[in-house]
Amino acid sequence: MFTHAIVRRPCSRLRDGLTSAELGTPDYDKAIGQHDTYIEALQQCDLRVMILPADDRFPDSTFVEDTALLTPACAITTNPGAETRKPEAELIRGSLQIFYPQLEQIEEPATLDAGDIMMVGNHFYVGLSGRTNQAGIDSLTGILAFHGMTVTTVKMRDMLHLKTGLSYLENNNLLICGEFLQNPLFDSFNQIVVPPDESYAANSVWINGTVLVPAGYPKTRAAIEQAGYETIALDVSEFQKIDGGLSCISLRF
Numbered sequence: 001m002f003t004h005a006i007v008r009r010p011c012s013r014l015r016d017g018l019t020s021a022e023l024g025t026p027d028y029d030k031a032i033g034q035h036d037t038y039i040e041a042l043q044q045c046d047l048r049v050m051i052l053p054a055d056d057r058f059p060d061s062t063f064v065e066d067t068a069l070l071t072p073a074c075a076i077t078t079n080p081g082a083e084t085r086k087p088e089a090e091l092i093r094g095s096l097q098i099f100y101p102q103l104e105q106i107e108e109p110a111t112l113d114a115g116d117i118m119m120v121g122n123h124f125y126v127g128l129s130g131r132t133n134q135a136g137i138d139s140l141t142g143i144l145a146f147h148g149m150t151v152t153t154v155k156m157r158d159m160l161h162l163k164t165g166l167s168y169l170e171n172n173n174l175l176i177c178g179e180f181l182q183n184p185l186f187d188s189f190n191q192i193v194v195p196p197d198e199s200y201a202a203n204s205v206w207i208n209g210t211v212l213v214p215a216g217y218p219k220t221r222a223a224i225e226q227a228g229y230e231t232i233a234l235d236v237s238e239f240q241k242i243d244g245g246l247s248c249i250s251l252r253f
């Protein structure tokens with residue numbers, strides 16, 4: 001179970017966020033409204049939410065998930081793979097130290113975006129992606145091993161982050177789509193397959209038995225409910241425009 005979440009308010013330079021999506025420019029005011037509703041949903045799932053202020057220096061800084069891995073045993077700040085995002089890890093450290101006095105750190109030349117990390121109990125699947133390099137995975141593996149946790153590397157082909165196409169919903173249930181469907185690493189999960197026309201919804205978030213899903217993907221939402229979960233649908237269209245998924249917008253621990 002999670003008890004806390006951390007979010008950072010979207011900044012006024014949101015439109016400058018990195019993106020490969022061709023969905024238009026995010027509307028700042030609309031993004032603020034969507035962020036308000038996102039926070040309310042976290043609170044509805046019994047999380048205490050720490051809300052960090054916007055930082056106009058870093059357009060992608062609302063995507064706090066990429067900056068840290070928080071486990072029951074330890075916390076690690078990352079070294080994001082995109083040049084413009086690297087300072088975001090340092091930016092979050094002070095807030096994390098309130099909860100984790102001793103923070104580990106991924107350092108150059110290792111790079112790691114925590115959007116590439118999927119936690120399954122004490123085991124972590126980590127995407128070798130355009131953002132996360134082998135040195136990043138090796139550093140993470142060493143830190144987690146010290147705390148009795150293990151890592152499986154997932155070689156990636158197309159997707160931005162591992163959790164762009166995979167979300168673990170606990171109880172061995174896995175939302176899965178795209179390039180991961182053919183990967184035998186995931187054969188032993190109960191797979192809830194996300195259809196290609198709803199692939200954005202493969203990034204959904206389990207929180208204390210409820211699953212947050214992006215609004216507008218009815219087949220995926222129905223499949224998650226069919227698996228026994230309550231869902232909350234959230235409109236995050238303005239974040240999607242800069243390649244942000246639901247999970248990217250918070251750290252949960």
Ligand code: GLY
Binds near residue numbers: 018063243244
């Ligand atoms: N815009 C989110 C990212 O590229 O990391």
